[in-house]
Amino acid sequence: MMDELTANRTPVVIASEINTLKRQMEKIFLVHAVEIGRRLKEVRSVLPTGQWGQWLEASVNYSPRTAQRFMQLFDAYGEHFLLPAAGQSPQDQAVTQGGEGIRIEEAGRMLPKLTTAQAMILLGLPKEERVQFLMEADVESMSARELKQAVEQRQEAQKVREQAVAERDQAKQESTVLREDLDREKDQNARLAGERDRLKAETRELRLEKNRLEQAIENKQASYDKLKERTGYKAIKQMEATLNEAYGRAEANKIAYLYDSLFKTFKELAYEMTRFAGTNPELHNLYKEKIDDFLHKALREKF
Numbered sequence: 001m002m003d004e005l006t007a008n009r010t011p012v013v014i015a016s017e018i019n020t021l022k023r024q025m026e027k028i029f030l031v032h033a034v035e036i037g038r039r040l041k042e043v044r045s046v047l048p049t050g051q052w053g054q055w056l057e058a059s060v061n062y063s064p065r066t067a068q069r070f071m072q073l074f075d076a077y078g079e080h081f082l083l084p085a086a087g088q089s090p091q092d093q094a095v096t097q098g099g100e101g102i103r104i105e106e107a108g109r110m111l112p113k114l115t116t117a118q119a120m121i122l123l124g125l126p127k128e129e130r131v132q133f134l135m136e137a138d139v140e141s142m143s144a145r146e147l148k149q150a151v152e153q154r155q156e157a158q159k160v161r162e163q164a165v166a167e168r169d170q171a172k173q174e175s176t177v178l179r180e181d182l183d184r185e186k187d188q189n190a191r192l193a194g195e196r197d198r199l200k201a202e203t204r205e206l207r208l209e210k211n212r213l214e215q216a217i218e219n220k221q222a223s224y225d226k227l228k229e230r231t232g233y234k235a236i237k238q239m240e241a242t243l244n245e246a247y248g249r250a251e252a253n254k255i256a257y258l259y260d261s262l263f264k265t266f267k268e269l270a271y272e273m274t275r276f277a278g279t280n281p282e283l284h285n286l287y288k289e290k291i292d293d294f295l296h297k298a299l300r301e302k303f
Contacts, residue, residue, distance in 0.1 A: 030116045037074025
């Protein structure tokens with residue numbers, strides 16, 4: 001029987017047992033890490049300002065970064081672990097719960113057991129995303145590298161979703177702006193249409209008023225024509241024409257009279273100048289120049 005058991009313990013079987021023990025040890029380490037984070041937060045809350053880094057180095061030989069990682073583990077997973085009973089260490093507590101680490105309970109269902117490395121990797125996800133991821137993924141069977149890759153893929157998917165949400169919100173906002181612009185455009189078009197209708201109505205009213213005025217003018221003109229006929233307007237106009245004709249003849253007679261007078265006077269002047277040329281040549285030449293100058297000026301005058 002012993003030989004049969006020994007024969008079944010091949011190197012592969014033994015390696016599997018070792019890896020199982022390693023995972024159990026890592027899970028126990030996670031309990032310790034969470035409890036360390038719990039106590040670090042407790043100390044930091046009571047230390048005076050400025051003494052945190054000095055206390056870490058002198059008391060527990062931790063850097064602020066290492067302490068921060070422990071406290072992050074506590075913030076993320078501390079609520080899922082039971083506090084150790086009096087006189088019981090976190091490791092003893094883990095053993096009493098099955099010796100294989102502690103399962104995390106969330107929303108009434110059991111979530112996978114985590115190693116410290118897995119827990120640290122999962123800190124890259126927000127709490128809601130982390131819980132959802134633990135529910136969906138087979139974390140227990142993943143290596144640290146596989147888990148890190150899965151978390152990075154989920155983070156990238158989350159970024160894509162957030163980008164899509166942002167683009168959707170932007171599209172909604174732009175759609176809202178466009179809708180508001182369209183509503184304003186519709187309101188403006190409605191106002192313009194109302195103004196157009198009002199102007200059309202005013203134009204029709206003005207056209208009617210114009211027609212009424214034109215009709216009134218025609219009526220007045222007809223009345224005036226009738227009045228002229230009744231008052232002998234035609235006879236008056238005929239009399240005016242006769243008077244104008246008589247006035248024209250009188251003016252013509254006057255011009256004819258003046259012309260005849262001028263002609264006779266010029267003939268007498270020419271006769272006297274001829275007679276005067278023999279008796280006083282010098283005086284004759286003087287008046288001849290004056291007569292020539294007068295005639296030239298008279299010819300230049302416009303009639």
